[in-house]
Every structure is written in C-alpha cells, then in structure tokens.
Amino acid sequence: MPFYLRKGLNFGPLRVNLSKSGLGFSAGVKGARIGINSQGRSYVHGGRHGLYYRKQLGRIRANDSGKGDFSRNQLETEDIFTDTGLSFPQLAVKKESVQLPTIPTNSHIKILYAGIGLIFIALFIKLIWVKVLLGLLGVAFIFYHLRSKKTEKKFHNALLSSTQWETSEMNAERWNKTIENMNPAQAMVLGTHVLPAWLEKQVQEGIILDINQIKSFVPIDPEAATAIAVDTYRDVVEQLLSDHQLSEAEEAFIKLLEDKWHIPQDDIQEEQKLIKRFQRLREIQFQELPEITFSRDLVRGEKAYFEGDGRLLNLRVLNSWQQDRVRYREIGYVLDMEGWVRVSNRVLEIQEGRNSRSYPIRQIQDIYLSVEEGVIEVYLSNRKNPLIISSPELFELAGILNRVSEMDD
Numbered sequence: 001m002p003f004y005l006r007k008g009l010n011f012g013p014l015r016v017n018l019s020k021s022g023l024g025f026s027a028g029v030k031g032a033r034i035g036i037n038s039q040g041r042s043y044v045h046g047g048r049h050g051l052y053y054r055k056q057l058g059r060i061r062a063n064d065s066g067k068g069d070f071s072r073n074q075l076e077t078e079d080i081f082t083d084t085g086l087s088f089p090q091l092a093v094k095k096e097s098v099q100l101p102t103i104p105t106n107s108h109i110k111i112l113y114a115g116i117g118l119i120f121i122a123l124f125i126k127l128i129w130v131k132v133l134l135g136l137l138g139v140a141f142i143f144y145h146l147r148s149k150k151t152e153k154k155f156h157n158a159l160l161s162s163t164q165w166e167t168s169e170m171n172a173e174r175w176n177k178t179i180e181n182m183n184p185a186q187a188m189v190l191g192t193h194v195l196p197a198w199l200e201k202q203v204q205e206g207i208i209l210d211i212n213q214i215k216s217f218v219p220i221d222p223e224a225a226t227a228i229a230v231d232t233y234r235d236v237v238e239q240l241l242s243d244h245q246l247s248e249a250e251e252a253f254i255k256l257l258e259d260k261w262h263i264p265q266d267d268i269q270e271e272q273k274l275i276k277r278f279q280r281l282r283e284i285q286f287q288e289l290p291e292i293t294f295s296r297d298l299v300r301g302e303k304a305y306f307e308g309d310g311r312l313l314n315l316r317v318l319n320s321w322q323q324d325r326v327r328y329r330e331i332g333y334v335l336d337m338e339g340w341v342r343v344s345n346r347v348l349e350i351q352e353g354r355n356s357r358s359y360p361i362r363q364i365q366d367i368y369l370s371v372e373e374g375v376i377e378v379y380l381s382n383r384k385n386p387l388i389i390s391s392p393e394l395f396e397l398a399g400i401l402n403r404v405s406e407m408d409d
Helices: 109-122 128-162 172-178 184-205 211-215 222-240 248-260 265-286 394-408
Strands: 015-019 022-026 033-036 041-046 051-059 076-081 304-323 326-344 347-352 355-360 364-370 375-380 387-390
Touching (some): 109 128, 326 387
Antiparallel strands (some): 364 375
C-alpha cells in the first residue's frame, strides 16, 4: 500500500540481515528487506539513511494448531485503502498515456477470400470473356493481398529491428536504409513507434542524444515527439525516486534529460516540486542540523530541531464485508490529534491545545516514509503499532526525525 515497486527491478540473491526491528531478508535491492509487521502482514521495505518505503505483500496466517501450515477453512482477507483526506500526500505527479498511431494493416483476409471466390466462380462460367475477366480479377485480388502481406512483414521486421538498436546505431544512414522501400506515411508511423524505445535505450546506456538530432532524420510529428519525451522523462524520474532518495548524480542525470530532450518546463512543474523536496531531504541527511526555538520552553539540555503543523493519525477499519469467501476491509486514517509536531534531541512531541504526547527519541527503531499517502510511520521499541504522523512539511519532518534518531545512537 504505501509504495508499489515498479516492474523491471532486478532481484539478486537473497541475503539475511539483522536490524533494530528484527530478522529480515533482502532480495538484491539496495537497502530492501522483507519482514512481518505487527498485523501479520509481510512487506518489502527499502531505502537509504534509515528512511524506508514499503510495499504490503499480504497476510500470513497460521491455523490454531500452531503447526505452521495454512488453514484452508479460514477466509482470505483483502484490504482496500481509502483516502479520508486527513493526510498530506506529497506525490501529485499524474502521467497521461501517449497514444501511438495504429500500425498499418492492408492485407485484409477478405481480399484473399474474394480473389479465391472469383476464381472459383469463373470455373463455372461458360462465356469466355466473363470467365477470363473474373479469373484475372481474382488473381489481381490474390496478388494484392500477397504484396500487402509482404509489405506488412517488412514493416514489422523493420519495427522489431529498429527498436533494438544501440544508441550508437541511431543515425540517419541506418534509418534511411531501413525505410528505403516505405512510403512517407509508413515511415512516420515507424518513427513514432521507434522513438519511445530509443529514448529508453539511451537511458539504459546512459548516453543521451539531442532529440532534435533524431527528429532531423526520423519523420515524426513534433507534438508527438515532445509527448513521448515527457512521458519517458516522467518514467525516469519515478524510477530514480522509487527509493525516496535523490543523489547528486541522479539529479544531474534528470537535468541532462531535460536539456537534451528539450522538455517543456511547464509540463513538468509537479516533477520539479518533487525533486526540490528530495533535494532538501538529501541536504538534511548530510548537513549539520540547525537548532531552532520552540513555542514552549526547552528543558535543560534539550535542543530543538523541528516545529510545525501536523496530525497524529490511526489506521482503522472503516467498513467490512464478505463475498465469495473473501473478507474485504475498507481501511483509512482517522484523526487522533492535530496541532504542533516537535522534534528535539530528547523527544518527538505532538501537542493539541493543552494536551500533548511525548515519545523519547531513543525508542525510535524505524521510520517509514510514504510519499503517496503523505505519512510517516514511526516504530518505537515499546509500542506494537507505529505512530502515524502527517504534516505539510512531511519531507522536512521525516529527514530531521531520522537524523536526530541517529544522533541518539
């Protein structure tokens, strides 16, 4: 639920590791682990510098006998997350699908059947000129079908071949040789289908070509080329931010794509906002934390690092029903407290009016950041369930809380 792994990640050998929260095992993803949470759900979580993203995998249930085998009589449980509007989601990027032109198909099977039918009818016609006319017409239909079929086969072979080119092979000479027997309409369709594969190949190889250079010899509608470039750019940004961290090298690569592919800045405003938040998160991880002042008095030896608006939430079952031996649960966040959230070297504190709750920093074990849901889950050594906190300054809060918890170690 909090984060969904993208397809295409390569998982390597399993490794066992120990952490504050217990025994887990990872599958080749840097910083990733698989474990069981307090509700009995398995999850993948990964990240860097103590901040994690997480993907729920499902509930693991043993029968009452305690022998470890699964009970076939128990109902399966499916959870459906509902946004109750109480959190502050930080991910507003929405992708729009790019519609590629239809690949031409001229070899309609009906033309072949019509040609065979005309020849068959001609066999029973007595008038010679009619027999010859129908026979020639049937042969023409069959010939047209076979020629169209051959043209389609050449087009598909060209499409399959050109989408697998290396970046070094993306040049005018090879392209012109590929389309030498195509009409302009076919060449444009081919170019539109090839461009997404070429851009992805450039990203894989780390060699980025200027898109204007490609458009100089590949016939493609300028608006379509821009839409494809923006769509691929968003995929790359999503992939690089999938572990909820952004290194300087990754940031430089994103900037390179913007320059080489001439990405319109107006089309990627949400991505730019998200990148800036991750830049700030990176700064917090590696720079010295500045001390601030609280709206309350500090106790002796206390150092203040964060104070801002926030909410303490609880994850609750809002509704449930049963259908086809599956129990469905609608879950969502409900409000516990709303007011000031503070982080010092001593405590994590939530204050609403005169009521406040404090949690010692030394008890923090893990911090899970969910950009999509707009919450952080803070696991404490003396609590079964995590604290769920949301704030308009989610990145700032998560980064500072993580740094402060590392200071305590």
